[in-house]
Amino acid sequence: AQSVTQLGSHVSVSEGALVLLRCNYSSSVPPYLFWYVQYPNQGLQLLLKYTTGATLVKGINGFEAEFKKSETSFHLTKPSAHMSDAAEYFCAVSGGQGGGFKTIFGAGTRLFVKA
Amino acid sequence: KAGVTQTPRYLIKTRGQQVTLSCSPISGHRSVSWYQQTPGQGLQFLFEYFSETQRNKGNFPGRFSGRQFSNSRSEMNVSTLELGDSALYLCASSLTQGDKNIQYFGAGTRLSVL
Numbered sequence: 695a696q697s698v699t700q701l702g703s704h705v706s707v708s709e710g711a712l713v714l715l716r717c718n719y720s721s722s723v724p725p726y727l728f729w730y731v732q733y734p735n736q737g738l739q740l741l742l743k744y745t746t747g748a749t750l751v752k753g754i755n756g757f758e759a760e761f762k763k764s765e766t767s768f769h770l771t772k773p774s775a776h777m778s779d780a781a782e783y784f785c786a787v788s789g790g791q792g793g794g795f796k797t798i799f800g801a802g803t804r805l806f807v808k809a
Numbered sequence: 810k811a812g813v814t815q816t817p818r819y820l821i822k823t824r825g826q827q828v829t830l831s832c833s834p835i836s837g838h839r840s841v842s843w844y845q846q847t848p849g850q851g852l853q854f855l856f857e858y859f860s861e862t863q864r865n866k867g868n869f870p871g872r873f874s875g876r877q878f879s880n881s882r883s884e885m886n887v888s889t890l891e892l893g894d895s896a897l898y899l900c901a902s903s904l905t906q907g908d909k910n911i912q913y914f915g916a917g918t919r920l921s922v923l
Contacts, residue, residue: 728911737813737899737914784852796865797842797912799852 696721696787700800708808713757713772715803717785720766727768728786728797729759738784744768755779780807811836813902813915821921827888830918834881834902840864841883842912843875846897855898858883859905887920895922 701716719725726745730738742753749761759770768785782804788797814833822828834841843855854867858877877883881902887894897919901912 730914735916737916738901738912739914740911743911796854796857796867798854799844801851 696725696798698785698787698798698800700783700785700803702803703801704804704806706806706808707775709777710774713770713775713779713805715770715783715785715805717759717768717770717800718766719768719785719787721787725787727759727761728788729753729757729768729770730784730786730799732782732784732802734781741770741783775805775807777807777809780805813900813913815898815900815915815918817918818916819919819921821923822890823923824890824892826890827886828890828920830885830887830898830900830920832883832885832900832902832915834883834900835913838902838904838913839881840903840905840910841877841881842901842903843883843885844899844901845869846899846917847895852899855885890922892922895920 697720699718707713728743729741731741732738741757742751742759744751744761752758757772759768761768782802784802785800786797816831840859842857845853855869856863856875857865861877872888875885897917899914899917901914903910903912
């Protein structure tokens with residue numbers, strides 16, 4: 695069975711500060727990992743994904759995430775927060791269902807950016 | 810290329826009624842998944858369809874059903890609505906079935922059950 699835990703339902707940072715959103719996963723097979731962002735009244739948009747290969751993954755809007763197998767983590771970071779980054783962020787895992795797939799989402803972390 | 814289109818965007822129903830939500834995937838995408846999003850439960854997987862076949866199903870009662878047509882468009886039906894069915898229902902499409910495929914989400918249908 696797979697699961698995702700996002701640490702912190704709310705994170706607040708100042709504009710220009712480092713953004714760090716934490717995600718830990720559980721998977722019995724090599725996982726595929728994703729970060730999505732959701733703005734109010736919109737669907738989810740993919741920020742970045744890890745499938746295989748390089749463990750540091752770069753995404754859109756200056757975000758990146760590092761897959762650490764030993765820590766079962768896939769934390770999302772951005773060096774300098776911008777007001778437009780305020781949104782809800784979801785970490786997700788999928789993998790190995792065979793003949794169909796099911797993506798499991800974390801509970802989400804709402805990011806607040808203070809001026 | 811047009812994105813995933815969900816209709817209607819907003820819907821108000823009363824308990825006991827039934828509702829049908831529609832999802833048109835990105836052109837060429839053959840996999841469609843449905844999710845329920847609520848403040849308390851977060852994003853929960855409902856089911857996934859690929860080439861008109863349900864390939865995966867979440868833990869929802871039989872009141873929740875879906876189907877996919879030959880043009881990949883999908884519908885989701887909820888019968889005998891309950892207050893707890895009030896949620897944002899999201900549809901996502903992807904190119905093929907498979908774990909590592911990116912899912913592209915529609916803006917959702919917000920269902921309110923009174």
